[in-house]
Amino acid sequence: MNWGIRMTDKQSMDDLLDNMFAEARTGDAAQPSDDFMARMLAEAEAHQPPAATLAPEPARRGLWQLIYDTVGGWQGASGLVAATMASVWIGFSGAETLTVEGLQAVISGDTEYYLSDLGGDFSFDFEEG
């Protein structure tokens, strides 16, 4: 297309424009000042939504706390204590029916004395039953 400039002129004008565009691209004329950049940074911070805060980390639990929680809190712990106490009581109350001979028979495996040495009134019970 001929728009008033000869082809050789057109080529040189294209070169000239390309050079001027390159100079404009790298020149300082269209660069923002440091003062303006600082204002824009302050502006960006001023309009920024606040960061979401993290929930505080829960306190570390100790061993006893862990056991307490594992057995089910105060209900579980009181049940466990009651069961323990009951078994201790059963142990003590049952000891009266044992004699030294009976224990020896159990340990030695001699069954000759086993039933009669359990003491108490077994023969009486049999007679009555």
Add this chain to the structure above:
Amino acid sequence: MPRDTFQDASDDALLVLYANGDPLAARALTLRLTPKVFGHAFRLLGDRAEAEDVVQDALVRLWKLAPDWRQGEAKVTTWLYRVVANLCTDRLRKTRGVALDSVPEPEDDTASAADAMQQRSRVDALQEALNTLPDRQKQAVILRHIEGLNNPEIAEIMEIGVEAVESLTARGKRALAKALAGRKDELGYSDD
């Protein structure tokens, strides 16, 4: 000025971080975007103070929009260039008091811009010549030849077709050549 510490992060990603309250993202995005859009506004308006006002306005709009920004729908720079160009157009319209697109293209024998550029630097001469172009031509030429954007991206910014961009840049470059033709020697270029 501090350097951009998120060199590999996209503008989109930085904007999400910004909306999440990351102060480093705010810094990185500001350092990255401000020079780009300031240069564009300055070249469209030819006035630093006015360019600063426009850029500040455009960036504040971006910061307010950040929490609702939809990733992947539009490029941040495309959106920002469009906002800046619209704000510049509004200012020029108020200054001139006429519709911008009705400004006639320079006549063939008109080289008044070149005549008024005595003893100016080449960059100033280019700016003066750019200011003689109709705004749409000027915007297309600046985006294509100075900002270095490709035609599809310019088409998206200007909300026109790629062919229209090609036409605007060709006509704009031709008008610039006319405006500067008589100044070659003065600008340091000769045919020898």
